[in-house]
Amino acid sequence: MSFGKFFSRGRKEQQVTERMADHIDLLCEACAIFHQCLVSEDRRLARKVPDMEREADVIRREIVSTIYAGAFLPYLRPDLCRFVSLVDEVFDLLQETANIFVYRTVPESLKGECIRVALLNLRMCELLRITYGAMLEGADLKEKKLGLRIYEKKIDDIKYGLLRDMMEIEVDNFWQGRLLGEFIDNLTGISDKIEDASDHLDVLNVSMR
Amino acid sequence: MKLTEFMTTKIEYIDPDATVYDVVERMVDRRIRSLVVRSPNEKDGHGVITARDVVFKVLAKGIDPSQMRADELASKPLFCIDEEASLVDALEVMEQHNVARIFVCQGGHIAGVVAMMDIMWAVLILRARGGHVFR
Numbered sequence: 001m002s003f004g005k006f007f008s009r010g011r012k013e014q015q016v017t018e019r020m021a022d023h024i025d026l027l028c029e030a031c032a033i034f035h036q037c038l039v040s041e042d043r044r045l046a047r048k049v050p051d052m053e054r055e056a057d058v059i060r061r062e063i064v065s066t067i068y069a070g071a072f073l074p075y076l077r078p079d080l081c082r083f084v085s086l087v088d089e090v091f092d093l094l095q096e097t098a099n100i101f102v103y104r105t106v107p108e109s110l111k112g113e114c115i116r117v118a119l120l121n122l123r124m125c126e127l128l129r130i131t132y133g134a135m136l137e138g139a140d141l142k143e144k145k146l147g148l149r150i151y152e153k154k155i156d157d158i159k160y161g162l163l164r165d166m167m168e169i170e171v172d173n174f175w176q177g178r179l180l181g182e183f184i185d186n187l188t189g190i191s192d193k194i195e196d197a198s199d200h201l202d203v204l205n206v207s208m209r
Numbered sequence: 210m211k212l213t214e215f216m217t218t219k220i221e222y223i224d225p226d227a228t229v230y231d232v233v234e235r236m237v238d239r240r241i242r243s244l245v246v247r248s249p250n251e252k253d254g255h256g257v258i259t260a261r262d263v264v265f266k267v268l269a270k271g272i273d274p275s276q277m278r279a280d281e282l283a284s285k286p287l288f289c290i291d292e293e294a295s296l297v298d299a300l301e302v303m304e305q306h307n308v309a310r311i312f313v314c315q316g317g318h319i320a321g322v323v324a325m326m327d328i329m330w331a332v333l334i335l336r337a338r339g340g341h342v343f344r
Contacts, residue, residue, distance in 0.1 A: 112218060119214065130338060147337025150330045160240065161219045
């Protein structure tokens with residue numbers, strides 16, 4: 001049974017599904033801005049990401065409130081809230097990555113691969129949005145989930161090379177090294193969080209059958 | 210979808226006078242399946258050694274990899290494609306020359322490599338996206 005069709009009659013349900021789409025759209029926008037910020041090295045762009053994260057927090061609270069104000073059958077509510085929380089975790093990690101970028105320049109030898117990871121993160125968010133749309137229509141998510149896993153594998157491969165190259169970089173002090181390590185960890189960890197969110201979409205989809 | 214989104218940009222190079230054993234060691238260390246063999250003379254162009262070359266042309270024939278130079282095994286020339294080329298263009302070059310990987314070149318410089326697996330992944334991603342076109 002289609003998730004969207006099943007609940008389309010309820011105004012609250014409609015409101016929740018629309019806001020969940022807005023939440024993912026905002027994540028795509030934040031990832032695009034962060035990618036642009038790495039390409040252009042414009043740190044002012046990085047400062048926009050925390051603003052978007054706060055906006056996303058507002059959307060998350062609104063969604064959770066509406067759900068517990070009576071939208072959807074009770075057995076579905078925890079899973080819906082969990083999905084929204086997982087998307088929020090992606091936002092948190094993106095925000096931490098952007099905050100580090102404000103204070104820590106990415107070495108030239110790592111820049112190209114970091115930009116590639118940021119672009120793949122953006123593509124994953126876009127595919128997550130498509131997967132969410134497909135779930136609402138009751139479509140099979142198998143191919144979409146495979147696409148997300150492929151992106152994640154690609155980022156994992158790049159991460160291995162980044163860590164290897166990072167160890168050859170000389171740092172001025174402990175904190176510069178630590179910030180760089182955290183930056184790489186966070187940047188490459190975003191895809192894991194997106195994958196977790198997509199896995200949960202599958203849980204929601206299955207729970208409707 | 211651009212070819213550059215799916216290519217591998219980390220290209221590993223090895224000197225022509227390195228042994229095939231060095232090549233194997235590098236492949237294992239870096240978890241890669243091909244290496245570019247630098248040419249001492251730029252006009253000659255670089256060569257490439259794949260894991261398949263090592264297995265079929267050296268190991269299967271009982272040749273000691275530490276007694277063979279990398280440039281003796283390397284295939285030349287490298288098959289290059291422009292970075293603006295599509296996945297279909299890349300596939301055509303692969304099929305035409307019966308190679309499993311082609312290099313993405315930009316002004317005589319190697320920008321990346323696209324292997325069969327990358328093409329397969331790209332096609333699966335396109336299917337997953339259902340033709341949606343983003344920025």
